[in-house]
Amino acid sequence: MIRIENVEKVYRTDRIETLAISRVSLEIRRGEMVSVMGPSGSGKSTLLHLMGLLDVPSSGRISIAGRDVSGLRDSSLAKMRNSTIGFVFQSFHLVPDLSVLDNVGIPLLYRSISGKERRRRAVEALEKVGLGARMHHRPGMLSGGQQQRAAIARAIAGEPELLLADEPTGNLDSVMGHEIMEILLELNRGGTTVVMVTHDARMADLTRRCIRLHDGRLVHEETAP
Numbered sequence: 001m002i003r004i005e006n007v008e009k010v011y012r013t014d015r016i017e018t019l020a021i022s023r024v025s026l027e028i029r030r031g032e033m034v035s036v037m038g039p040s041g042s043g044k045s046t047l048l049h050l051m052g053l054l055d056v057p058s059s060g061r062i063s064i065a066g067r068d069v070s071g072l073r074d075s076s077l078a079k080m081r082n083s084t085i086g087f088v089f090q091s092f093h094l095v096p097d098l099s100v101l102d103n104v105g106i107p108l109l110y111r112s113i114s115g116k117e118r119r120r121r122a123v124e125a126l127e128k129v130g131l132g133a134r135m136h137h138r139p140g141m142l143s144g145g146q147q148q149r150a151a152i153a154r155a156i157a158g159e160p161e162l163l164l165a166d167e168p169t170g171n172l173d174s175v176m177g178h179e180i181m182e183i184l185l186e187l188n189r190g191g192t193t194v195v196m197v198t199h200d201a202r203m204a205d206l207t208r209r210c211i212r213l214h215d216g217r218l219v220h221e222e223t224a225p
Contacts, residue, residue, distance in 0.1 A: 001028050001029060001030040001031075001032070001064070001065060001161065001162055001193045002026075002027065002028040002051055002062075002063070002064060002162070002193075002195070003027050003061075003062070003063040004024055004025055004026050004027070004050070004051075004060070004061075004062050005025050005060055005061045005062075006023055006024075006025050006059070006060040006061070007021055007023070007024050007025070007050065007057045007059070007060030007061070007062060008021055008022055008023060008024075008057060008058050008059045008060055009021040009043075009046055009050060009055065009057050009058050009216075010058040019216055020043050020046040020216050021043045021046050021047055021050065021057070021216045022043075022215070022216040022217050023060075023217070024043075024047065024060075024213075024216075024217065024218050025060075025218070026211065026218060026221075028193065028195060029193075030065075030161070030193055031188070031191055031192075031193055032188075032193055032194075032208060032209060033184070033185070033188040033193075033194040033195075033196075033207045033208050033209075034194070034195050034196070034207060034208070034209045034210070034211060035195075035196050035197075035198055035203065035204035035207040035209070035210045035211070036048065036195065036196065036197045036198070036210075036211045036212075036213065037197075037198060037199070037201070037204055037210055037211070037212050037213070038212055038213035038214055038219075039214065042213040042214050042215060042216065043213050043215075043216040043217075044166075044197045044213055045166055045197060046216075047197075047213065048164050048166050048195065048197050050062060051064070051162075051164060051195060052081065052085050052087060052164045053069060053077045053080060053081050053085065054081075054087075057070075064080065064084060064085070064162070065084055065161055065162070067080070082107060082110050082111065082158065083111075083158070083160075084160055084161050084162060085160050085161075085162045085163075085164060086155030086156050086158065086160035086162070086163045086164070087155055087163075087164050087165075087166075088148075088151055088152050088155045088163065088164070088165040088166070088168045089151070089165075089166050089167075089168075090166055090167035090168065090170040090171055091171070092139070092144075092147040092148055092150070092151045093151065094139040094147060094150060094151065094154075095139070096138060096139055096140055097138070098138070098139075099135065099136050099137065099138060100126065100131060100134060100135050100136070100137055100138070100139065100142070100150045100153075101119070101122050101123065101126065101135040101136060102122075103139065103150060103154055104122040104125055104126055104135075104150060104153045104154045104157050105118045105119065105121075105122040105157065106154065107154060107155075107157060107158050108121060108122065108157055108158060111158070121157045121158070121159075122135075122153070122157050123135065124157075125153035125154070125156050125157040126150070126153045128153065128156065129149040129150070129152050129153045129156075129183055130149060130183075131146060131149050131150060131153060134146065143176075144171055144172055144176065145172055145176030145179060145180065148168060148169075148171075148172060148176070148180050149179075149180070149183065152168075152180070152183055152184075152187075156187065156192070160192070161192065161193060162192070162193045162194075162195070163184070163187060163192050163193065163194045163195075164194075164195050164196075165184065165194065165195070165196040165197070166196075166197045167197055167198060167199065168180055168184065168196060168198075169181060169198070169200060169203055170198075170199065170200075177200070177203065181203055181206055184196065185206060194207075208223065209221065209222065209223045210222045
């Protein structure tokens with residue numbers, strides 16, 4: 001699903017150069033669930049953004065779903081993000097003035113499908129995460145855990161092959177965190193490839209494989225028996 005070959009990412013300003021990712025190579029197979037761990041500043045989120053085509057490497061090559069994305073135009077990258085990849089972030093990024101249903105349908109506005117089909121997919125995604133009874137609520141009427149469920153529904157409404165989650169349980173208590181993890185695990189059991197950045201070793205232990213970064217380098221990989 002993901003192939004990263006000798007990738008580096010350098011951020012430059014007028015006075016400073018920061019190496020965020022250094023010569024990372026790895027493969028994530030279709031249908032895997034992988035966690036990414038490491039101390040703050042180790043490059044976890046940068047790596048996830050590169051996987052999600054939200055950023056481009058300074059050098060090296062990245063392939064997503066068998067397609068080399070090196071050198072693709074912004075419009076092609078945006079189309080691939082919308083059709084292939086779903087994103088879940090630590091902050092929910094829900095539009096407060098829209099209903100949960102309308103929030104979930106936002107990514108589908110950029111596809112050539114009817115309004116009826118957009119609604120059907122949004123409803124189906126909300127029911128999948130247990131929010132079918134709250135689809136007409138606004139985000140401010142939901143708990144933190146429910147808002148994250150809505151964010152997951154938005155990410156999966158387009159039926160992505162790859163789901164990328166950046167600290168999806170970071171703003172939640174342990175009970176809500178485990179509920180969100182169970183949703184991610186269930187999506188993975190259904191065939192979705194999931195890559196999750198986390199600081200929480202308990203959450204990482206629930207994944208099949210853990211990748212550890214330090215100072216932008218891949219330092220260790222663990223695979224559950």
